[in-house]
Amino acid sequence: MIAIPLDKVRNIQNTYQKQIELQRTNALTKLTTLLGRGLSNDDKEYLEFVINKFENENDNILLWDLKKIKEELEKSDFINVPTETKTDKNGKEYIVKTTIKNKILTCLDYKGLRSTFYPNYFNDIGVKACVYCNSQLTIVANKRHAKFEVDHYYSKSDYPFLSITLFNLYPACASCNGSKSAKKINFELYTNDISKTKKSDxxxxxxxxxxxxxxxxxxxxxxxxxxxxxxxxxxxxxxxxxxxxxxxxxxxxxxxxxxxxxxxxxxxxxxxx
Incomplete structure (x- = not known):
């Protein structure tokens, strides 16, 4: 539960510059393709909002830090994931996010990056154990291959377009990741405050x-x-x-x-x- 120097992470990101830029362009291509697939007006508006965030190659969304993310979320033109009302078998209505959320997550390939990119990236940063409990590893093995477990500071359910933004990713064990879910905690993993990188709160x-x-x-x-x-x-x-x-x-x-x-x-x- 000790923070990591922001400059150290930036240096590691520089070594992965081409891969990170490729992730942005791949996501943008898939998101743009999704745009012409018979979406509702609300879903189309939200998708266009997300595409706009990925279009700026001089301000790669994958490299936004938490300060930048917070600024973006507080802008007056911010749009939330669209929702719709459904009815269960007992006739009770409930609200869910529309399918555009999962479609965006698929376009960004968060699940794929857990196997192909995050293990090496976070290993180079020096994170091998859960940043919350520090007692479990962050690798989850299955029959085919190992996947790197990460939590999202801003949940991918509410903010799917931030699902592969690197400073939004907190390496975690499966237990802590499941426990946190969309709950908010006051822990900044990446910081320029040197005191927080030397001594934990x-x-x-x-x-x-x-x-x-x-x-x-x-x-x-x-x-x-x-x-x-x-x-x-x-x-x-x-x-x-x-x-x-x-x-x-x-x-x-x-x-x-x-x-x-x-x-x-x-x-x-x-x-x-």
Whole structure:
């Protein structure tokens, strides 16, 4: 849960410049082809909005950082994914996004890039474990090949046109990715704030008397690790621990804390003779 220097990521992106530009042009070609396929007026308007974002080769949407993304989402001409009303078998109405959302995701080839591009890209950045829990790998294996698991800071359900924007991608394990879904969290993975790349805002500490209880009982189940996170001013953000159950994950690793206790005793001066 430590941020990555923005400049470092930019340097890595420069080494993949041709591939990233090719992803943009491929997406643009597929999106443009989709435009003439009998869309509703709302779907056509939204698709034209998305195409416009991919047309600017001097401002590649794949390279937008979160600041730029936020600026784009706050523009007066921003358009949300169209919705439609459907009725279930009990006659109850519900609202869903139109099929244009999934069609755009297909054009952008997010699923394909999980196997062909993201593994090498994020490996070069130095990310191998989930950026949320740091306890699981980000590679998901299946019968055919491995896929890189990534979460979207701005969900691909609400913002499908950002599904392959690189700074919107947070490498995550399948568990954390599923837990977060479209929930909002206050964690900026990429930053120019050097202090955030050196020290995390999220901390672990031993519960009061936890070490003493262990030394008396030698029972690792008495070890309690507490997770501390910042207090968020905005109520739109979910608590990290509520979303990812961080304390629960690390309670399964008490044997590592026990090992540290034992080593601290061995190397303590009072034990050296």
């Amino acid at each position: 999220y901390k672990f500490k031993l519960a009061s008397n936890s070490k003493a209880k262990y030394l008396v009982t030698r029972d690792k189940n008495t070890i309690e690790v507490e997770f501390e996170e910042p207090n968020y001013e905005s109520k739109e953000f979910e608590k990290f621990n509520n979303v990812f159950h961080i304390e629960g994950i690390y309670k399964t690793q008490n044997d590592l804390v026990e090992e540290l206790f034992i080593k601290s005793q061995i190397y303590n001066e009072s034990y050296i003779k």
